[in-house]
Structure formats: structure tokens, C-alpha cells
Amino acid sequence: MSSNTIAQDAPELRSINRSGIEVPTSVAASAVHPEGIGAPGAYPFTRGIFPDGYQGRLWTVRQYSGFGTAEESNERYKFLLAKGQTGLSVALDLPTQCGFDPTHPMARPEIGKVGVSLSNLSEAEILFRDLDLSQISTSFTINGTAAIIYAMYLAVADKQNVPRSKLTGTLQNDILKEYVARGTWIFPVRPSMRLIADSILYSNDVSPRFNPISIAGAHVRDAGATAAEEMAYTLANGLAYVEELRARGGDVDKFAKRLSFFFYVHMDFFEEIAKFRAGRRLWARMMKERYGVEDPKAQHFRFGVVCGGSSLVAPQPYNNVVRVAVETMAAVFGGAQSIFTCAFDEAFQIPTEFSAELAVRTQQIIAYESGIGRTVDPLGGSYFLEEHTDRMEEKIMQVMGEIDAYGGVIRAIEDGWIQLRLAERGLERKLDTDSGEHVIVGQNHFKKPNEEIKVGEVFKLDPTIAARALEKFQRVLDTRAQSAVDAALAKLAIAAANDRENVMPYLVDCCHAYATVGEMVACLKQEWGEFKEPVNL
Amino acid sequence: MNTLLQTRPALAGKRILIGKPGLDGHDIGAKIVALTLRNAGAEVIYTGLRRSPLQIAQVAVDEGVDAVGLSILSGSHKELVADVMTQLRELKAADIKVFVGGTIPAEDQLHLRELGVAAIFTADMPLTDVVRILGERLA
Numbered sequence: 001m002s003s004n005t006i007a008q009d010a011p012e013l014r015s016i017n018r019s020g021i022e023v024p025t026s027v028a029a030s031a032v033h034p035e036g037i038g039a040p041g042a043y044p045f046t047r048g049i050f051p052d053g054y055q056g057r058l059w060t061v062r063q064y065s066g067f068g069t070a071e072e073s074n075e076r077y078k079f080l081l082a083k084g085q086t087g088l089s090v091a092l093d094l095p096t097q098c099g100f101d102p103t104h105p106m107a108r109p110e111i112g113k114v115g116v117s118l119s120n121l122s123e124a125e126i127l128f129r130d131l132d133l134s135q136i137s138t139s140f141t142i143n144g145t146a147a148i149i150y151a152m153y154l155a156v157a158d159k160q161n162v163p164r165s166k167l168t169g170t171l172q173n174d175i176l177k178e179y180v181a182r183g184t185w186i187f188p189v190r191p192s193m194r195l196i197a198d199s200i201l202y203s204n205d206v207s208p209r210f211n212p213i214s215i216a217g218a219h220v221r222d223a224g225a226t227a228a229e230e231m232a233y234t235l236a237n238g239l240a241y242v243e244e245l246r247a248r249g250g251d252v253d254k255f256a257k258r259l260s261f262f263f264y265v266h267m268d269f270f271e272e273i274a275k276f277r278a279g280r281r282l283w284a285r286m287m288k289e290r291y292g293v294e295d296p297k298a299q300h301f302r303f304g305v306v307c308g309g310s311s312l313v314a315p316q317p318y319n320n321v322v323r324v325a326v327e328t329m330a331a332v333f334g335g336a337q338s339i340f341t342c343a344f345d346e347a348f349q350i351p352t353e354f355s356a357e358l359a360v361r362t363q364q365i366i367a368y369e370s371g372i373g374r375t376v377d378p379l380g381g382s383y384f385l386e387e388h389t390d391r392m393e394e395k396i397m398q399v400m401g402e403i404d405a406y407g408g409v410i411r412a413i414e415d416g417w418i419q420l421r422l423a424e425r426g427l428e429r430k431l432d433t434d435s436g437e438h439v440i441v442g443q444n445h446f447k448k449p450n451e452e453i454k455v456g457e458v459f460k461l462d463p464t465i466a467a468r469a470l471e472k473f474q475r476v477l478d479t480r481a482q483s484a485v486d487a488a489l490a491k492l493a494i495a496a497a498n499d500r501e502n503v504m505p506y507l508v509d510c511c512h513a514y515a516t517v518g519e520m521v522a523c524l525k526q527e528w529g530e531f532k533e534p535v536n537l
Numbered sequence: 538m539n540t541l542l543q544t545r546p547a548l549a550g551k552r553i554l555i556g557k558p559g560l561d562g563h564d565i566g567a568k569i570v571a572l573t574l575r576n577a578g579a580e581v582i583y584t585g586l587r588r589s590p591l592q593i594a595q596v597a598v599d600e601g602v603d604a605v606g607l608s609i610l611s612g613s614h615k616e617l618v619a620d621v622m623t624q625l626r627e628l629k630a631a632d633i634k635v636f637v638g639g640t641i642p643a644e645d646q647l648h649l650r651e652l653g654v655a656a657i658f659t660a661d662m663p664l665t666d667v668v669r670i671l672g673e674r675l676a
Binding site for chain 2: 094095097098100105106107108109110113114178181182183184185222223224313314315349419422423424426427430431434443453454455456457533535537
């Protein structure tokens with residue numbers, strides 16, 4: 001390709017964004033309606049949940065951290081804590097996420113691969129050995145078995161004599177998006193909703209500083225949903241949890257303060273900013289108008305974001321550095337509470353120390369050099385942004401209305417309706433990318449001639465991890481008091497069969513008895529059955 | 538969609554099973570490929586998540602498919618692909634072509650080809666190429 005042909009590669013600027021909203025060339029002052037916007041920190045929180053924005057508190061800078069065995073992770077955590085980090089993130093392997101013990105045939109090829117294997121309390125004791133759980137905040141990326149992993153964390157705290165009330169951290173614990181896009185479901189939708197409600201209500205009581213759920217749109221976005229759909233599905237899921245919590249006796253003014261959200265940021269700058277502002281306003285309004293929530297803290301839409309994800313590509317990988325910077329700024333203008341920046345090479349290999357550091361530096365440059373965080377919601381009042389936020393809000397409400405018209409998220413997921421919609425959207429995005437209509441510089445336009453793209457190692461593969469995990473697992477089975485395990489599991493079964501019980505205390509007892517994740521899941525499956533995945537394509 | 542219409546005959550009359558072996562739950566790639574192959578004229582069966590290699594091989598034989606596509610993003614492609622191919626051989630169905638999609642490092646691609654995998658597709662590959670290559674391999 002000569003420089004001539006590069007100059008001729010001039011893709012059109014589309015006037016409709018991917019959410020399907022017409023983006024105007026110019027917006028008149030009359031498009032802005034200040035009365036519906038409100039002040040920063042005031043209802044309906046279009047301009048942010050705090051009056052002082054990032055001057056009051058900067059967003060949390062989240063960092064990539066590796067994994068391996070519980071022993072290796074424990075060492076890594078100690079290293080990070082010594083360097084001043086206070087938040088730990090725990091990734092679990094797929095057997096732990098899907099509720100299989102390492103001895104299960106399905107588990108074998110996956111032991112310890114995408115995270116640590118926490119098959120029973122003894123592994124959690126190793127993972128948190130010599131760490132003061134009252135001083136650290138632990139974030140668990142766990143969903144299908146979130147209640148069990150949370151029970152295990154409580155059991156570790158009990159063993160370390162740390163009061164449960166001092167625990168801080170976050171569980172993802174969002175099963176609805178698992179059925180749609182991430183796939184670590186176990187039980188049918190309805191008992192899963194009960195399990196989540198049980199864990200949230202229990203956590204509100206015993207560990208009130210802990211965030212027991214992070215309702216995530218990121219995964220449906222990565223699978224192909226538009227920004228408006230990402231927000232709409234997430235808000236709809238959020239409302240489904242609120243309904244379940246209320247049905248189980250929860251007080252919305254109390255539990256709503258502990259709900260948090262999690263999104264991707266992609267490249268359409270104002271679409272993203274408008275998405276966050278519209279979502280924050282919609283959530284506050286729904287809390288107030290539908291549920292009569294008056295406490296502002298229970299109206300707050302707190303969210304974290306990941307910059308990068310599927311918007312990063314392998315060709316001309318350094319372009320991704322620019323993408324992450326643009327996306328991080330969108331997250332800041334959108335008022336995010338925490339930001340995780342992907343490393344530029346994440347699209348094709350495990351990030352190196354260099355690329356992981358650059359990802360964090362990107363946030364620090366934006367935080368401390370650019371100055372864009374000084375004034376809360378600095379773009380608020382922009383004719384275009386306010387108008388775009390209104391359009392985005394309409395679009396989000398339209399998608400939520402379609403889900404309602406179908407019969408609500410639970411039914412839409414049980415029938416596979418949302419899954420199919422998402423697959424079709426994913427196909428659409430892929431075809432638009434293939435054709436170059438959805439411009440990705442370096443991949444479908446402005447390509448470098450003869451660029452060689454090499455996919456490196458994406459997961460750490462240590463062949464000895466599985467063998468060691470199995471050995472340790474067998475030792476636990478051999479040394480624990482079997483009668484205590486049987487008794488604890490029997491009580492769990494009774495609690496699971498009784499819809500008026502909260503299963504959490506029974507799960508904690510099972511953990512204390514060294515019952516395994518696989519045993520607890522099997523016990524609950526006996527009572528609740530398994531999700532039957534709709535495969536209608 | 539025009540490009541797909543032009544390639545529609547490419548897979549007419551072919552039966553293809555799309556399988557998700559192992560515990561990896563990221564299925565959007567599998568579904569996009571399934572929809573694409575169907576749009577290209579193939580009859581497509583999708584297993585759903587969390588199938589064992591034996592289950593996938595058994596369905597492939599029972600349904601008399603021409604090819605099995607395996608989608609794996611958990612990094613376990615070497616073990617799982619080898620297992621499915623072994624099971625197919627044991628069911629005397631080694632003639633069923635196996636293709637793989639996912640995040641497959643370059644050196645592993647070589648390894649999979651040596652195992653006898655007919656084609657490997659990564660996320661950045663245009664869908665028209667996926668259809669064309671499969672059309673050639675199943676001709």
C-alpha cells in the first residue's frame with residue numbers, strides 16, 4: 001500500500017451512533033432543559049452523586065494482578081500491600097466458578113487456569129494467610145458460586161478472629177448476566193435469584209461495609225450489545241434484584257445503598273459519557289418514583305468501569321494506548337467511581353509488566369496532569385451533551401420497555417430471548433467491522449502492509465498446578481471430620497428447601513466444616529435443579 | 538449481508554455442529570459463527586455450554602454432521618481439542634472434520650494443525666473468510 005492509497009482511505013463519519021441515535025451536526029441552546037438536570041450531588045444526579053466530584057475523592061485506580069495458586073497469590077498480595085496497595089482482586093478458576101471440585105472430570109483441564117482454585121476453606125486460609133482482613137478490601141470476580149465464596153471469606157475472618165463487621169470488599173454476584181453472556185450459571189434463574197438475595201441481605205446485616213453485588217453490563221457489551229442496550233439490560237437486571245430483595249423482606253432504603261454497577265467504556269466518547277449520565281439519572285428516578293426511596297445514598301448509582309476490552313485490537317497494538325486514554329477520559333467525564341484500564345497488549349497476550357504499568361500511568365496522567373477531574377461534571381450544560389444524554393435516556397428506556405413487553409428479564413432469559421437478541425447484535429457488529437463500516441484504525445482501515453500479528457500466551461499454563469491442587473484437595477478430604485461435613489450439608493439441604501430461610505449461615509457452617517464447593521453446589525442442585533440452557537439459535 | 542448472499546451456496550447441504558467443550562462460558566463467538574454458517578446455507582446445531590468432549594463427539598455422530606466447530610477461550614484448547622478428536626476416532630468418525638475458534642496462540646495453532654484440525658479461526662478473521670475456508674475444506 002502506498003501513501004497515496006492511505007490518503008484515499010477516508011471512511012465516512014456516520015451520523016448515527018451504534019446505539020441507533022441520530023447525532024446532530026449542531027445543537028441549539030433551546031435543546032437544554034436545566035430543570036431536569038439538577039446540580040452535582042443532587043437528585044436526579046445527572047451531574048454525579050457527589051457535589052465535589054473528584055475533588056472530594058478521586059476514582060479508585062484498579063490494577064491488573066496476576067494469579068496462579070493460592071500460595072503464589074498470597075505472596076503477590078503481600079508484595080502489593082507492602083507497596084501501599086489496599087485493594088486486592090481475586091480471580092477464581094472455572095471449576096470454582098461453576099461449582100465443580102478439582103476431581104470432577106470437567107474440572108481437570110481448567111484447574112488453576114484463569115484464576116485460583118478455592119475448592120474449600122483450607123485454600124482460602126492459604127490465600128489470605130498473614131493478611132489482616134480488617135485492613136484490606138477484597139474484590140471477588142465470582143457469580144454462580146458467589147454466596148459460597150462469600151461464606152468462605154466470612155469463615156476465614158472468623159478463624160482469624162476478625163469481626164465480620166470490619167470486612168470490606170466486593171462480590172460480583174450478578175447471575176443474570178451470566179445466563180446472557182458469561183456462562184457460569186449453575187441453578188435455574190429463580191433459585192439463583194433467591195441465593196443472591198440471601199447473600200445480599202445477610203451481608204447487609206453481618207458485614208455492612210461489604211458490597212455484596214456489582215451488577216455488570218460489561219459482559220453483554222463485550223458480546224455485542226450497544227451502549228444503550230448495555231445500560232438498559234443492566235438497569236433491568238438491577239430492578240429484578242431489587243424486586244427479589246423486597247420479596248424476601250429486604251428494606252430497599254437499606255440494601256440499595258450497597259448495590260453497585262460495572263460497565264465497559266468503548267470509543268464513542270459522547271455516547272459513553274451520555275450513557276453514564278443517563279443511567280445515573282434513570283436509576284435515581286426509578287428508586288425514588290417506583291420504590292419511594294428518599295435517602296439519597298440509596299438513590300446513588302455507583303459504578304466502576306473497564307476501559308478497553310473488546311475495543312482493543314491486535315493490529316498496530318500501540319494504537320490501543322490512545323484508545324485507552326480516550327476511554328478513560330470518557331469514564332472520568334461520566335463520573336465513574338473506579339477505573340480499570342486494560343493493557344494495550346491484552347488483546348493478544350498476557351500483559352507484560354511494562355504494558356500493565358502503562359495502563360495505570362494513563363489514569364494517573366489523566367488524573368494529575370490533565371486537570372479534567374478538578375471540576376465536577378465539567379461538560380455539564382453543554383448543549384450537545386445534555387441533548388445527547390436525553391436521547392440516550394430515551395433509547396435506554398425504549399430497550400427496557402421492550403424487555404418489559406416480553407415479560408421481564410427473568411422470563412426473557414429463561415426463554416433465551418435476550419441471548420438470541422445479543423447474538424444477532426454481535427453478528428451485526430462483526431459484519432460492520434468486517435465491512436469497515438464500523439471503523440477500527442489499523443484493523444479495517446489504515447492498515448499497515450504485511451503486518452504480522454502474533455497471538456502470544458493468553459493464559460498462564462503451569463502443568464504442575466493441577467497436580468498440586470488435587471493433592472491438597474485429597475489431603476483435606478482425608479483429614480476433615482466427615483460427620484461434621486455430613487451434618488452441615490444436611491442442614492443446608494433443609495434450609496434450601498425452605499424458601500423462608502436464608503441459606504447463608506448454613507453455607508458458612510459448611511465452609512467451617514471444610515465441605516467443598518462441589519459438595520455444597522451438589523447439595524443445592526438436589527433441591528433446586530440445574531439451569532437448562534435454551535439453545536434456540 | 539450482500540457478501541453473505543454471494544457465498545450462500547458455499548455450505549449448502551452441509552451439517553455442522555458448533556460445540557462449547559469445557560467450562561468456558563464465553564459463547565458469543567460460537568453463536569456468531571453458528572448464525573453465519575446458517576446464513577451461508579449450512580444446517581447448524583449448537584450444543585450449548587459445558588459439554589464434555591465425549592458428549593460433543595456423540596452428538597456429532599448421532600446427527601451425522603460433516604464438521605464440528607469447537608469454540609474455546611479459556612486457554613484449554615490443546616487438551617479439549619485432542620480429547621474431542623480422540624473420542625471421534627473411538628466412535629469411528631474420524632472423517633468428521635474438526636475446526637477450532639477462539640484465542641489460540643500462534644505456536645498452539647501449529648500444534649492443533651498437527652493434530653489434524655482442518656481450520657482455525659480467530660476473532661479478527663472476516664466471516665466471509667470463515668465461510669469460504671470451510672466451504673473449501675468440506676468440498
